Amino acid sequence: MGPVLALALKDLRLLGRDPGGLFFTLGMPLVFALLFGFVLGEVTKPRSTLPVVVASERPTAATRAFVSRLRGMDDLEVLLASRETEALAHVRTGSRAAALLIRSDGRGALSVEIAHDPRRGMESAMLASVVARALEGDTVAVTEARRPTGVVRRRAVLVDVPGGGNAFAVSFPLGIVWGILGCAATFGIGFVAERERKTLLRLRMAPLSRWSLVLGKGLACFAAILAVECAMLALAALAFGVWPADPGKLLAAVVSIAVAFVGVMMGLAVAARSTRSANAIGWGVLTVLAVVGGGTVPLFVMPPWLRTASDASPFKWAVLALEGGIWRGLSWGEMAIPCGVLVTTGVVGTALGVLLMREE
Amino acid sequence: MLSWNEVSKSFGTRAAVDAVTLAARPGEILGLLGPNGAGKTTLMHMAVGLIAPDGGTVSIGDRGSPRSPEARKALGVATQALSLYDDLSGREQLQFLASLYGISGRRASRQIDWALAFVGLADRAGDRTKTYSIGMKRRLNLACALVHDPDVVLLDEPTAGVDPQSRERIVDNVDALRSLGRTVIYTTHYLDEAERLCDRVAIMDGGRLSCVGTIDELLEAHPLAPPSSATSARSGSESSQQPARGGGKLEQVFLCLTGRSLRDE
Structure with missing residues (x-):
């Protein structure tokens, strides 16, 4: 040796x-x-059921159709709230990851504000894309509160892993x-x-x-x-x-x-x-x-x-x-x-x- | 066999070894004595190639400088510090060292068995070193120096801190090395050991070689050393450093040559 x-x-x-x-x-x-x-x-895997609460204080035909689409999405577990304050309370107490506050301008166009739990910013970022999919075809604006930069990018990389990362x-x-x-x-x-x-x-x-x-x-x-x-x-x-x-x-x-x-x-x-x-x-x-x-x-x-x-x-x-x-x-x-x-x-x-x- | 020729070494402005010429003859035990800071360890380190001299040369017989691997194979060293791995057994330490010296197979087994038996550790060879007493560790340290069958063995205070039984065993081992034809360089503060073992003694002080010769020759050259002053010097120095101990005749010469002042390094 x-x-x-x-x-x-x-x-x-x-x-x-x-x-x-x-x-x-x-x-x-x-x-x-x-x-x-x-x-x-x-934090990075898309959850099959992201728990959200949806509030639309002045429902219209457009908002009802949009909520219906949201409820039909596999990505979300939707809870309905009659008022925005009630929806926000769910987020504040941690029972829901985010609140989707849906508003109509009265002419058929929708705006959706995502109010998320600060500790669940990454899920909120993913939620934004889910909402965008649900809104497809509608003339809307999505407002994201405290959307962290980079999260979407990281998710995209994982999804694109060759061989299934x-x-x-x-x-x-x-x-x-x-x-x-x-x-x-x-x-x-x-x-x-x-x-x-x-x-x-x-x-x-x-x-x-x-x-x-x-x-x-x-x-x-x-x-x-x-x-x-x-x-x-x-x-x-x-x-x-x-x-x-x-x-x-x-x-x-x-x-x-x-x-x-x-x-x-x-x-x-x-x-x-x-x-x-x-x-x-x-x-x-x-x-x-x-x-x-x-x-x-x-x-x-x-x-x-x-x-x-x-x-x-x-x-x-x-x-x-x-x-x-x-x-x-x-x-x-x-x-x-x-x-x-x-x-x-x-x-x-x-x-x-x-x-x-x-x-x- | 091992010779220092006009070697010098300084650390900063302090001359640790100053123009020392000394040679160990084949088959003899040469005692290297001196108070703390005399330059013994520096001289030993130059002998094993750890330190290069500023001036002069060191050679191991016809193998040349100790910095060459071939010359180092002829040297066995038991350092004052116990250079052992606590989590290896005695046998494993020796196997490892034998490998470093290029010894393997049956020859290694034979050498290891011999070294363990020589120092009286055959029964505990499989135990981890951390379970050994200080005396056993000292004996294993000696076995480490011998496992590759060197021609020249350098022993730096091999009995420091051991019980009387282990000390007796180590001294007997060193004595046996002479009969096996090994050349031994032996440093110690126990002058009775040096007097009992050494064929010749070299005494160093302040980096210089004060004298070298048989004990009788040294006594003849320094006949006026008073025993009473030796005793008082010993009691005065014991509180602060390891003193020269025992060895009545040699101790007189030692104190006559090196004086009674403390040597705090």
Whole structure:
């Protein structure tokens, strides 16, 4: 067995005997993926019955016909209210997602105001399109109250997923990258701990080159990240029906991400001088990178300067690369950008690790 | 076998090692003694290639500089800090180290079994190291230095903090290494150990080599060392740092050469 492989196997064996590290490496990504999946599933999937209340204080033939069309739509579960204040009360108390306030100008033209629960803005945005369909043919205006930007766009992307995407197609890439951050942090902290416990001293006295030592440490991290990615993708496919649109591109993404986060792990090992600072950097700075990279708040709702800053986060490129292989339908040319950034990150981080060995 | 030729090393403005020339002969146990901050550890680190000297050379027999992988294979090191993985068993630690030195298969098994038996840990070889006592960890640390069958063994305070039984075992092990033909560089603050084990002793102070020779030669060269001053110096220093202990004749020489002032690093 070569020294590099021996180093890697030793690190993997130690990881296997560290329940905390193992959980952050393998358990956390699953928690993230499922959590995001269920959250996104709830907010992005078109509901079969969106509960709304409809009020038309001065009914006309046109409003009655429109309400009848609304009641016949599968998307809506319609409750009728005689007055607008009664309808709004249903929304205020949370029993209905939105109120449709229908008004007629007396000449046959309708206007519909959608008053929605502020916490259900996404459903309100979808409701707007449902209402527009119901109004087809009528001369009307739809007024949307507090319609959040971007929601419609996100829904449109999900609907257009080749091969039939679902909310877990969005959540699993996020969950996987969160888990990989945990994995990189675990190995980075382990590297620093090795320095602190002086076991690194013994390794440095062994007949190994600095490159062998760094590659050995990196190989263990690389293997663990690959294992996390493969396990999560298999689970996504088998349990949640998330099948990749292009397995070849997904493979490129998976390998590029593993290379990148080995570099992130090395960077952490360089920056931290003690396990305490490694913990702080691991769970502080890496979390900030994840948030900036769109790990918690979608990039499109961020201010422009933060979207620009997100280019510096490997999290963003990792998610983009995974999505590119799963559902975005990116071309090889388009995949080259995130994969290139990720591989560069890995190479730079690993080179820093080698420099660290020399400094010490 | 292992030689330092006019080696110097400074950290900032402080000279940790200043033009030291010293050689360990094949098959001998060379004691490297000195108060804290004398330069022993720096000299050891240069011997294993962790630190490059500012001037002079270090060589491992005909294998050359210890910075080369080939020369490092000839060195076994037991550091003062216990460089062990708590979650690996004793056997796994040795298997891992054997792999780093390119030893595998039957040869590795043979070497590991021998090393474990040599330090008296064969019965606990499958237990994780975190369950070991300090004495057992020290013995495993020694086994780690020996598993690849090195020609030169560097032992940096191998008995620090252990119980008398483990200390006795380690001292016996080091003595046995001589009969196996190994060259041993041995640093310790326990002068009775050095007096019992070492064929020759080198005493360092302030980064310089004060003297080197057999204990009889040192006594002959420094006949005026008063036992009473040695005793008072020992009691005065014990409160703040690890003192030179035991070894009546050698302790007189040691204190005569290094003085009685405290050496706070």
